[in-house]
Amino acid sequence: MSTDATGRKMRAPQRSMRIKLSDHSGARRAEMVYLSIREAIREGSLKPNERLTEREVAAILGVSRTPAREALKLLEARGMVSSVSGRGLVIADLTPENVSELYTVWEHLEGLAARFAAQRASEIDIHNLREIHRMWDIRSGPQALGRLNKQFHQAIYHAANNRHLMSALGGIDDSLALLGATTYAVRGRPAEVKNEHAAIVDAIARRDQAGAESAAQTHIRKAGRLRMSIMARRK
Ligand SMILES: [Zn+2]
Numbered sequence: 369m370s371t372d373a374t375g376r377k378m379r380a381p382q383r384s385m386r387i388k389l390s391d392h393s394g395a396r397r398a399e400m401v402y403l404s405i406r407e408a409i410r411e412g413s414l415k416p417n418e419r420l421t422e423r424e425v426a427a428i429l430g431v432s433r434t435p436a437r438e439a440l441k442l443l444e445a446r447g448m449v450s451s452v453s454g455r456g457l458v459i460a461d462l463t464p465e466n467v468s469e470l471y472t473v474w475e476h477l478e479g480l481a482a483r484f485a486a487q488r489a490s491e492i493d494i495h496n497l498r499e500i501h502r503m504w505d506i507r508s509g510p511q512a513l514g515r516l517n518k519q520f521h522q523a524i525y526h527a528a529n530n531r532h533l534m535s536a537l538g539g540i541d542d543s544l545a546l547l548g549a550t551t552y553a554v555r556g557r558p559a560e561v562k563n564e565h566a567a568i569v570d571a572i573a574r575r576d577q578a579g580a581e582s583a584a585q586t587h588i589r590k591a592g593r594l595r596m597s598i599m600a601r602r603k
Pocket residue numbers: 517520521561565587
C-alpha cells in the first residue's frame with residue numbers, strides 16, 4: 369500500500385484504478401479476438417458459411433468465453449458473421465449484389481478520401497505516398513501486394529485527415545475481408561494497379577482535387593469489376 373505526500377493511505381484510489389484497467393484490458397482482448405478472426409477470414413482459413421461458436425473461438429485463441437462472446441457480437445454487428453436458424457453463427461457469405469453495393473460505396477468514399485488528400489496532404493504525406501508507391505514491385509506475390517496496397521490506401525486516408533471518413537472506410541475494410549483472396553493473383557492486375565496508384569499520387573501531389581477523386585474512383589471501379597468477374601467464374 370502506498371502513501372501520498374501527506375502520508376495518507378491510498379488503498380481506495382488504487383483499487384478503482386485497477387478495476388478500470390481490467391475493464392479496459394477485457395475490451396482490448398475482445399478487440400484482439402475480433403481482429404484475429406477478421407484476419408483468419410481475410411486469409412481464407414475461415415470460409416463463408418463456416419460455423420463459429422463461442423466455445424471454439426475461446427479454445428482456439430486461448431481466451432475465456434467472455435471476450436470470445438464480445439468479439440462474436442462485434443463481428444455480427446459489423447456484418448461479418450450472421451445468425452442462421454438451427455446453425456448458430458456462421459461466417460457471412462456476400463452475394464454478388466452485396467459485393468456490387470460494397471464496391472459502389474467504396475468507390476465514392478475512396479474518391480472523397482483522395483479529394484481531401486489533394487486538398488490537405490502535407491509534404492510529408494506526399495513523400496510517404498510516393499515512397500510506398502515506389503515499393504510496388506509487380507513480381508511480389510499477391511499477399512505482399514495486398515499488404516502494400518493497404519498501406520498505400522491508409523496513407524491516403526491519413527492525408528485526408530477526416531475521422532468520419534476513416535471510420536466509414538474501416539467498415540468497408542471489414543466487409544472486404546469477407547471476399548478472401550486478393551485480386552492480385554490475376555495476371556496483369558499488379559501492373560495495372562501500379563499505373564492506377566501512380567495517377568492517384570500524381571493528382572494528389574499537384575493538388576488536383578477532381579483529378580485525384582476521379583483517379584481513385586477509377587481504381588476502385590476496376591477492382592470491383594475484376595472482383596465481380598472472379599465471383600461469376602467461381603459459380
Ligand atoms: Zn489500391
